[in-house]
Amino acid sequence: MMVPIGSVTRMHTQTLAASPALTPLLARGALLSPFKRPRRGGAVTPPTRLVLPGVRIDLAKLAAYERVCGYGVGADALPVTYPHVLGFPLAMRLMSARAFPLPLLGLVHTTVEIVQREALPATGEYELHVYVEGLAPHRRGTEATLVTEARGGGSLVWESRSTYLARHRTSQTSHRTSQTSQTSQTPQTSSAKAHAGPPPPPGEVRKTLPAMAEWRLGGDLGQRYGAASGDRNPIHLYPLTARLFGFRRPIAHGMWSVARCLAEHGVPEAVYVKAEFRAPVLLPGVVTYAAKGGAFELRGEGERVHLTGEVRPLA
Template identity: 35%
Template sequence: MQWKTLDSPPMLAPLYWHAVLKRKITGSHLPEQGFRCRVSVNPQHVAAYRKVCGFADSPMLPVTYPHILAFGLQLQLLTAPSFPFPLLGLVHLSNRIRVHRPLGAVSDLTIALHAENLQPHAKGATFEVVTTVEDALGLLWEAQSRMLCRGVKLDGAAADDALPTPTQVSELTHWKAPADIGRRYAWVSGDYNPIHLSALTAKLFGFPQAIAHGLWNKARTLAALGEHLPAANIDIEVEFKKPVRLPSEVALHASGAGSSGELWLKGSGDIEHMVGRWRPIG
């Protein structure tokens, strides 16, 4: 892997322009290049993120917040000339976070991000965006986001690695996903994908209504779980199913508090939006 170190987090506007211009698949191999950058945590921005995602006030960073710190690097990677797939149209299939140590007293961090594990899929090909976060003591947090690019043709059989349907869960709570949550989350995350912003922009991409960001669904779920989960040595994996159309109401079903458990996010009519599990890092 060749690493390019940036002096500061990239500006998002030019990267979005690159995303709009690139609409074709240009290859079938992932680049052997990753991006690194040092970032500082802004307490005011963290507070705004907490409010949008429902996290309680705490000296600990929200467990999903490092995704926000890494978003600029993700755009840098996915819009680079060497990256073979267009950003617009990628589908976020799953997300896995590992928290190695408590996310308290965090200020300056080093973020590194690259893509790997290109695999055939029934609808195209998948790859993983891998993010690591380090502080002065070493590895603190890491994540894998599995993405689907439709229309890519690769040799081989598609893997069947879906998470099992949760069995030992009961309804814990429920909440409304308001019509404007896509715009509010975009403001704190930088993710202005048109499918999340309004019904009008979502219809341009084949959606009848705007849909909630997958990572907002995960963040809102983990905020609701709160002290159900350990603060560290935890591996939290979710798979995104049917999108949450805006506005709508969802219900969270989960196991009891403990080091391991399952979660299930459902909508009206038992629509399955997200399944997941947490367990110690193995």
């Protein structure tokens, strides 16, 4: 459970007339990032809830998303991951704002949880709510949880919680560094490792799931998903822009990986989903989808685990 670093005395609601454009938000977040110095303690949760009413689905954009993620095109209901795409511009507006205490550059998406209470018609009208639920200390820095809600007919029909990690020195990392320097010298963590999620707890034995499918991912996957979702973060697009952020090749969007796995796995209309991002997927590349029961994962070369997840039907 998240233990808040800061507190919000009062949350105010801001209603938007249209979904924000993502490119200017990325630029603003990049410009403000050098002026934000995350530290353990003292950060205050931004007190704004963004609301976007009257959201209608662009069926052409939805079809492009379904194709790139492996869903069937033209289904009556939205893919379980699609409301995240609808709400992402609002989340970016919050994270790129001056009030958000963590730098957007280097922010790592570590987990996502989704609760869908019923099938969401593709022709429906929705109201989106997005807000920062809280900030919490993490052994590698500070973690923010963003909540996205979709309401239909006045009822909450879909919600997600995404955690984002801003890496910085903490008392725990300082203690570990001191211990490490007394025993051995280890290389500095690479930028690619910085985008990996947390490793399994000490002593945990991971049971390998049986392989179900192998996917060959093209070098243009990030561009195609970016065009369908609107998320054109440069680390996903081209080798040159990826190298500017420490990656030798573009990496796949984390939410593409989740969507592709769920498209293969299949989910009931009322469902709980949780996924943890463990390591980036370099493009082009080959990955293996593995699953058993409600558990699934995405593995790469050398059995490296990129993503783990679970699917549970709601009662």
